[in-house]
Amino acid sequence: MESRPFSLADWHRFLFGNASWPFLLEVLMRTGVTYVLLVIAMRLLGRRVAAQYTLFEISIVVTLAAAIGVPLQAANRGMLPPLLIALVAIGLQRLIARAGINHRQVETMVATDVTPLVREGRFEAAELKRAAMPREKIYEAMRLAGWQHLGQISRLYMEPSGSFSFIPARPAKPGLSVLPEIDEELRKESRVDGYCACLTCGNTVRATQAEAHDCNHCGAHDWTYAVTEVERR
Structure with a gap:
């Protein structure tokens, strides 16, 4: 259908496009069906999807959104295709989840594995590079969790969901400050x-070991003063 030129007085086309007034009632029905479909789909996908997403869960949710978005607004699109797409996505997710229970390789293949970014207060350069994780992002996560320097951390893991897990060092030792330079x-x-x-x-x-020597862990030669935890008042 050939489109008409825009006119400020043509509010019907501006608000409804080429759809008729009765189509609004159909939109309400489609929205209701879509809502019920999404609730059922999320319920079948399980609580895991309602938590922080892994890459696999994100792909499932994006698939559902792409399948359902168009039929909500297009009168010439039926609701059966998105229903079938949702059933396939749910079936695939549950199949892979069940396989991951008995075979960890399946789980790590689709959702990645835990990545150790810090060991005994020191960054693991190879793991940082593999995860494409900037140090400033880790500093931010540590500050939000209440840590002040790397010497307080025995292990720092990046989970498949992208969140960080911390294991404290006991006892803590002096380390590199994660406080912002403006402070x-x-x-x-x-x-x-x-x-x-x-x-x-x-x-x-x-x-005395740092003077005129490279780091014996990573080979770098840039040093700064180490810090300890400042007691909160």
């Missing part, structure tokens, strides 16, 4: 004399 006052307040931290990996050594 230099607090950073200096937490400074530990006699220790230096590698700016690249967070490896902490005595200042």
